Amino acid sequence: MAWTSASEPITTALSADEFKRRLRAMERYYHLHHPFQQMMARGELNREQLQGWVINRFYYQASIPRKDAALLANCPDPAVRREWVQRIIDHDGRGDDPGGIEAWLRLGEAVGVSRERLLSLDEVLPGVRFAVDGYINFARQRPWEEAVCSSLTELFAPEAHRSRLSTWPQHYPWVDNEGLAYFRNRLGQARRDVEHGLSLTLAHFRSAEAQQRALETLGFKLDVLWSMLDAMYLAFIVEMPPYQAVEDQ
Numbered sequence: 001m002a003w004t005s006a007s008e009p010i011t012t013a014l015s016a017d018e019f020k021r022r023l024r025a026m027e028r029y030y031h032l033h034h035p036f037q038q039m040m041a042r043g044e045l046n047r048e049q050l051q052g053w054v055i056n057r058f059y060y061q062a063s064i065p066r067k068d069a070a071l072l073a074n075c076p077d078p079a080v081r082r083e084w085v086q087r088i089i090d091h092d093g094r095g096d097d098p099g100g101i102e103a104w105l106r107l108g109e110a111v112g113v114s115r116e117r118l119l120s121l122d123e124v125l126p127g128v129r130f131a132v133d134g135y136i137n138f139a140r141q142r143p144w145e146e147a148v149c150s151s152l153t154e155l156f157a158p159e160a161h162r163s164r165l166s167t168w169p170q171h172y173p174w175v176d177n178e179g180l181a182y183f184r185n186r187l188g189q190a191r192r193d194v195e196h197g198l199s200l201t202l203a204h205f206r207s208a209e210a211q212q213r214a215l216e217t218l219g220f221k222l223d224v225l226w227s228m229l230d231a232m233y234l235a236f237i238v239e240m241p242p243y244q245a246v247e248d249q
């Protein structure tokens with residue numbers, strides 16, 4: 001895998017600063033750099049392609065609280081749970097706050113996809129489903145500290161949200177600006193999440209072996225995000241959705 005061969009194995013325990021630097025260096029493989037997102041930022045997606053991204057990414061959004069609930073179920077530390085539970089509330093909402101999943105449904109409406117169509121999950125590509133389910137299952141099966149570490153791609157997410165906020169109004173003026181609230185809301189939430197996730201990762205991955213495992217865990221998560229976009233690229237850009245060859249016969 002690209003991110004493993006590009007990264008020297010850790011053989012002696014790194015200082016916190018050096019370990020953080022190594023985690024941040026994984027940004028090079030973040031999905032922001034995937035050709036699909038590059039096309040999105042350059043305004044090269046047509047309406048159906050942008051809609052396809054919103055429809056498929058909805059499966060990720062809808063699955064994040066289930067992933068976080070799996071982490072909580074594995075975590076015996078009430079202090080960690082007390083903070084981590086906020087992530088579920090951010091997505092599901094509470095009281096007057098409708099939450100991130102609702103914000104994504106509004107993003108769907110802003111790009112011309114009804115909430116019924118998003119909620120049905122009927123158009124989620126199998127590759128996207130497998131990648132996202134892989135993330136949920138990882139949180140179910142692995143120690144909670146690794147699930148914490150796997151969320152650290154959020155270190156890099158604010159740049160992705162900022163890019164969409166600055167490029168969409170210019171390139172996709174037909175998208176209602178109100179619909180971009182999801183990206184605006186995540187800027188603050190991701191910063192807070194990352195501080196918590198990073199401090200837990202620094203505290204729990206101290207030996208060389210553990211730090212190496214942390215890099216590999218972050219690499220696994222990069223794979224999840226990249227694979228989702230590979231599936232979308234094949235279906236919407238190459239125009240080779242699953243089973244098309246069979247159906248064309």
Ligand SMILES: O=C(O)c1cc(C(=O)O)c2c(n1)C(=O)C(=O)c1cc(C(=O)O)[nH]c1-2
Binds near residue numbers: 151156157186
């Ligand atoms: O739009 C993006 O590029 C992006 C990336 C990520 C990420 O890096 O996992 C998340 C999000 N958005 C996001 O909105 C979100 O709520 C979120 C939660 C998590 C996580 O792993 O717990 N990642 C992300």
